[in-house]
Amino acid sequence: MMIGTVVNIVLDPIMILYMNMGVAGAALATIIGNACSTVYYIYHILRKKSFLSIHFKDFSMKSDILSNVFSIGIPVSINNILMSASNILINNLAAGYSDNAVAGLGVAQRIFTLVVLVFIGLSQGLQPFVGYNFASKNYKRMNAAIKISCAVSVIIGFLLLSLSLIFGRISVAVFINNEEVIDYGVKFLVASYSIAPIIGFQFVFMSTFQALGKSIPSLILSISRQGIAFVPTILIGTKLFGIKGIIWSQPIADIVTVIMSAIMYIYIYKKMKRKALEEENTNNSSSENTNEPAYANI
Numbered sequence: 001m002m003i004g005t006v007v008n009i010v011l012d013p014i015m016i017l018y019m020n021m022g023v024a025g026a027a028l029a030t031i032i033g034n035a036c037s038t039v040y041y042i043y044h045i046l047r048k049k050s051f052l053s054i055h056f057k058d059f060s061m062k063s064d065i066l067s068n069v070f071s072i073g074i075p076v077s078i079n080n081i082l083m084s085a086s087n088i089l090i091n092n093l094a095a096g097y098s099d100n101a102v103a104g105l106g107v108a109q110r111i112f113t114l115v116v117l118v119f120i121g122l123s124q125g126l127q128p129f130v131g132y133n134f135a136s137k138n139y140k141r142m143n144a145a146i147k148i149s150c151a152v153s154v155i156i157g158f159l160l161l162s163l164s165l166i167f168g169r170i171s172v173a174v175f176i177n178n179e180e181v182i183d184y185g186v187k188f189l190v191a192s193y194s195i196a197p198i199i200g201f202q203f204v205f206m207s208t209f210q211a212l213g214k215s216i217p218s219l220i221l222s223i224s225r226q227g228i229a230f231v232p233t234i235l236i237g238t239k240l241f242g243i244k245g246i247i248w249s250q251p252i253a254d255i256v257t258v259i260m261s262a263i264m265y266i267y268i269y270k271k272m273k274r275k276a277l278e279e280e281n282t283n284n285s286s287s288e289n290t291n292e293p294a295y296a297n298i
Helices: 004-020 022-046 063-095 099-135 139-175 179-193 196-211 215-228 230-241 243-290
Strands: none
Touching: 004 022, 004 196, 022 179, 063 139, 063 196, 063 215, 063 243, 099 139, 099 179, 099 196, 099 230, 099 243, 139 243, 179 215, 179 243, 196 215, 196 243, 215 230, 215 243
């Protein structure tokens, strides 16, 4: 990850400024950075110091493998597509007010992306841990990790919210020197950061559902934040409240998605716990017959 990022950062000013390639230079720098990361991955795997393999003899098209790949991959793909679609929608609606509103929105989105990336990193770190404990039926440890991740996301969220309130105007002014754009940017930024303490929940639960192989809940969350919760909110909000409807549409959609994710996880966890208790009772019955102790970790 660092190789691609560092190469991109180094090449951006060279290609954009010194080679006068503009936006095309930025795009090419990104492609080269990704290519360098890919080459490193391939080199690492071919050195045979990894458990991973890219040899065709190790490829398998079994149904259980494909179902697991698609159950995780499809929601993520849909989420990425909806992110682009929602950006198009919100930019088009903001353009109906002024170019400065679009510019302010764009700056705020870039800054808030840093928040989203922090929580995506947290959730991706949690995902394999949840998967390991779910596979070993250690539901108590799995649930404890999820609770800790949610607590950490709240603390980080409040910290980022505080920083946005203190340095929001300064951070927007770094990108552009236009008072009206800065005013719009600060409004969008404060609205976005207002839900920072809870937005991490949806990423934690989305990764959890993916680790548990729960494709439907994961898919619902994927299409909720940028789709079924966001689109009606921004269309109705813009109709009733104008530019304020645009400003607060994403935070409201995030709140709805967080509530949905919490409800779904509570339901799924209770279902898993009930199943584990049934298995424990079955094991206890078997152990009584064989005079062997039964163990369970719920």
